[in-house]
Amino acid sequence: MPLSGRMDTPLISVALVVRNGENTIALAVRSVLAQTYENWELLIADDGSRDRTVARIQGFKDGRIRLLPHPESRGLAFRLNELIDMSLGKYLARMDADDFAFGDRFARQVRFLEEHAEVDLLGCGTINFEGDGRIAGKSRVVARHEEICARPWRGFPLYHPTWMGKTEWFRKNRYAVHLRRAQDFDLLLRAYRTSRFSCLEEPLLGYRVERLTMGRQSRSRRNVCLALLHHGLLQHDVRCVWGVGEQALKFLLDSFAIVTGLRYRLLRHRALAITESERAAFNAAWATLHQS
Numbered sequence: 001m002p003l004s005g006r007m008d009t010p011l012i013s014v015a016l017v018v019r020n021g022e023n024t025i026a027l028a029v030r031s032v033l034a035q036t037y038e039n040w041e042l043l044i045a046d047d048g049s050r051d052r053t054v055a056r057i058q059g060f061k062d063g064r065i066r067l068l069p070h071p072e073s074r075g076l077a078f079r080l081n082e083l084i085d086m087s088l089g090k091y092l093a094r095m096d097a098d099d100f101a102f103g104d105r106f107a108r109q110v111r112f113l114e115e116h117a118e119v120d121l122l123g124c125g126t127i128n129f130e131g132d133g134r135i136a137g138k139s140r141v142v143a144r145h146e147e148i149c150a151r152p153w154r155g156f157p158l159y160h161p162t163w164m165g166k167t168e169w170f171r172k173n174r175y176a177v178h179l180r181r182a183q184d185f186d187l188l189l190r191a192y193r194t195s196r197f198s199c200l201e202e203p204l205l206g207y208r209v210e211r212l213t214m215g216r217q218s219r220s221r222r223n224v225c226l227a228l229l230h231h232g233l234l235q236h237d238v239r240c241v242w243g244v245g246e247q248a249l250k251f252l253l254d255s256f257a258i259v260t261g262l263r264y265r266l267l268r269h270r271a272l273a274i275t276e277s278e279r280a281a282f283n284a285a286w287a288t289l290h291q292s
Contacts, residue, residue, distance in 0.1 A: 010064070012040040012106060013087030013167065017079040018057075018097035019047040024208070025056050030289050031100035031206075033062060037107035040064060040093075043083045048073035053097075077175035077183040084170045093164040098208040099126075102285050105204040109164040112200060121165035123158040123199040126207035127282045128271050135282060136209050137271025141199050148199060149192045153228060158197055160184035162205050169195065182224045189228070203278055206285065 014032055018025050032042050042062075046054050046069045054069050068082070084092060091113060095101065109122050126139040141157050142148055148158055163184075173191045175183045188197075274282075 010039055010041040010089045011110065012037075012091050012093050012164070013083070013089035014040055014042045014093045014095055015045075015080055015083040015087065016042065016095045016097060017045045017047055017076050017083070018049065018053055019073060020049050020051045020053060021097035022049075022052040022056050024098040025053055026059075027100050027289055028095055028097050029057065029060055029065070031102075031285070032095065033060070034103050034289065035101065035106045036104050037110060040106060041066060041088060042095075043087060044068065045079040045083055046070060047075070047079050075177065075180055077179055078177045080175050080183075081177065084167065084174075087167055089167055091164055092167045092170050094161050096161040096208075099161050100206045100285065100289060102204045102206070102281065103288075106164075108200060108202075108204060112198070113164065113166075116198065118196050119165075119198045120169040120195045121158070121163055121197050123162040123164075123197070124205060125199075125201050125203035126159055126162060126205045127203045127274060127278060128207045128209050129282070129286075130209050133283075133286050135274060135279060138203050138274045138278065139207065140272055141201050143199050143201055145197045148197045152189055152192055155185060155224075156188045156192070156197075158188065158199055159205075159207065161207065162199075185224055203274070203281070206282060 016028065021028075029042070029044075032040070042065045044057055044065065044067050046057070046067065048070055054067070057065070057067050070079075091110065093106065093109070105124065109124065113119060113122055123141065125141045128136040128138060130136055139157070139159055141159075148156055169191075173187055173195070176186050179186055
């Protein structure tokens with residue numbers, strides 16, 4: 001199957017959920033429009049925004065974009081399940097409203113998935129940045145399923161906004177709608193024993209660094225712990241108990257960083273240094289998308 005050109009049925013369905021993202025959504029959408037691979041549909045669920053998010057999206061005139069505005073918020077997991085159900089593509093790709101994809105992300109991931117039919121879900125590396133485009137480093141990723149799933153109780157180095165996988169896999173492995181954060185970790189924890197994951201180590205996505213807050217970190221760690229406890233009891237896996245302890249220690253570290261004002265230093269510490277070629281690729285994509 002050719003990896004360029006437009007067709008009647010999209011090969012990729014891009015699932016993007018946004019809420020009050022008027023300041024960042026245009027960059028995310030422009031990065032999808034700028035993909036070298038063009039056979040996609042972009043499904044955008046607005047989750048009850050109270051700002052000008054919907055108007056910003058409506059400013060894009062491209063028939064491949066489908067906007068679903070909702071007056072009330074139901075959360076990321078609920079909206080993603082909706083988009084998965086209505087997607088037409090063989091593959092489903094994730095995007096977040098405050099990130100941007102490099103121009104060859106879709107082409108690279110589709111090519112890999114077409115050549116490796118055994119892989120259900122594929123990620124890629126990210127370059128982490130702050131709001132003004134200042135680079136904070138890159139994510140730690142590994143390529144093979146065995147490496148990705150080596151210590152599931154500690155997490156999976158397979159970052160949610162980089163996912164592209166078989167749509168049938170997403171329909172079989174639903175997001176847990178009762179979780180407001182850590183939905184991706186919960187899904188991977190439930191699915192990794194019966195699935196095949198992989199990751200392109202090259203950074204193909206700009207990942208916006210979140211501002212650490214006590215509330216956000218508390219909810220995230222709590223949901224991770226709940227997923228670990230549920231999985232540990234279901235699978236009789238005592239390693240998940242160790243995972244709960246590690247999550248508690250990580251929360252204490254996060255809390256210290258927030259209270260002392262070291263939140264961004266902590267985020268930078270968790271990232272890896274980038275090469276000059278990676279810096280150049282990020283800066284070129286950033287500049288091009290801000291000229292659009």
